Amino acid sequence: MEIMIPIKQVPETSNVKMDKDTGTMIREGVVSVINPLDLYAIETGIQLKEKFGGKVTVCTMGPQSAVKALKEAIAMGCDEGFLISDKKFAGADTWATSYTISEAIKKLGSYDLVIAGERATDGDTGQVGPGIAAWLGLPLATYVSKIDNVTDESIVVERLVEDGYQILQMPLPALLTVVKEISNPRLPTLRGKKKARACQLQVMSAADLQLNDACIGLKGSPTRVIKIGYPKVSRSGKIFKASGDAGLNEAVDALFQFLEEKELI
């Protein structure tokens, strides 16, 4: 089974400190990691390879430094990595990004499955996965939480929806976007890390992919960010200390008053 996994490198946010005065993220010392939701896609791909044989290929669109994300994926067990990188890609929105990645996937050859994380934690749009499926004309299942059955021609998946799980059968090749429920990502092994260090990653530029310049980067993006604002971080709410019986009662009474004022009870 040939599996393609498009991933994204994002800023590590679990230890992010906020500047209390400006409400902005302090970027200093923030490292870049594989988008946490992409780890589920990578794990799913590796598990399918272990079961059915074949190859897992990761690719990412980003600056040269995104090689680190590809190497991490190879250390986990992916076989090959491709960096899709060009100054011309800068400023791409989800439309232009999904065009670029879909062209790279076409160039990489035949595949049975494309597996992507449901969304990236920085942009948080979830639009690139479905976009790639549209460009490639692949049948699409989003929010996949479980793979039930795989044959040479088809796959059965469960898809997490608002009130339960939709069970879909679809022909291969297909594109899946996956959620956390699908797998438990493994850690890189020592052997994997060695392999990742040694491997040479191929870089694909706009020219390599023979891309239409009108469809890439900022120029190829239908959307424009016209303003950035900072939301108020704190809501300056009332904080009560519930220590001792008196404090406890006072705090809960105040909560009831709050709920009544806001017509919440």
Place this chain on the structure above:
Amino acid sequence: MSHVWTIAEQSKGKLRAVSFELLSRGRKLADKMGTKLCAVLLGANLSDETLEELIHRGADEVYFVDDRRLENFIVETYSNVLSDLIRQYKPHTILAAATSSGRTLMPHVAIQVTTGLTADCTELEIEEETNHLLQTRPAIGGNIMATIKTPNHSPQMATVRPKSSRPLALDRTRQGRIIRLVLKEELVDLRVQVIGYREGTEEFANIEEAEVVVAGGKGLKKAENFALLRELASHFNAVLGASRDAVDRGWLPYPHQVGLSGKTISPKLYICAGISGSIQHLAGIKTAEYIVAINQDPDANIFRLADFGIVGNLFEVIPLINAKLAAHKKKEGE
């Protein structure tokens, strides 16, 4: 002047509430531009009576594509149908819900019709002079608000989170037109088949569309202690949520997880206990209208986002709240 469209959603022959929320957003935009508001719905066997509610909630026109093959959401056929309608009628703006189907359908359509799409908008406005749709959304884990527009492509498209706007009051005197359309055979793509459905767990129901969410984290200490929160939730008709820590420990299943790697929610009231408030968690609740937090640690991050906070032992605080709510209910009942 071309029209404003909203993408209504149905499930098993019933309109979903988010359809009406979109109409209240769309009504404002259509009125600002002096144009019509149309609801577009794909489904099977819906009665005129059902469709009329879309008019009573703000639509001027309802386009309903009626075919048994549209009963379940399948992105390929839905995307073909919507793209075809867009080419035919050329709407100015399309608003869809940021649901599992809306967030799948719209990016697919954006590629098919070559236009921009902005996800999870919290504010929508029409720019003076240009009539461009100004779409504001949280990004980078809710740390910034970006205002985005699509200056050179049409239509302008955005998804909007469920519960982030109120539906208009039902007005049965509103008049409008229902246009029933036949599904064109060439648009049908049956490669993906829905072969089954599995109900979620009992309290699974729709955390993204809940008015009130009651959530617990690591501070709950064990799964059994969620009983306290279940009781609290029952007083508000709330849906249970959990932090990533609680889900990773197996105390509640993943569909309940709130935060960046789980659900992003905008309830009217969010009550959480034993959740310290990681950046990822806060990003998932930033658009809640009111946040009540109970935590032992006075320095917990969650208090920076809370409208009301109680620093204390949740095993003392929650039972007292539950007892008071029960007494309150009894009093109301008398």
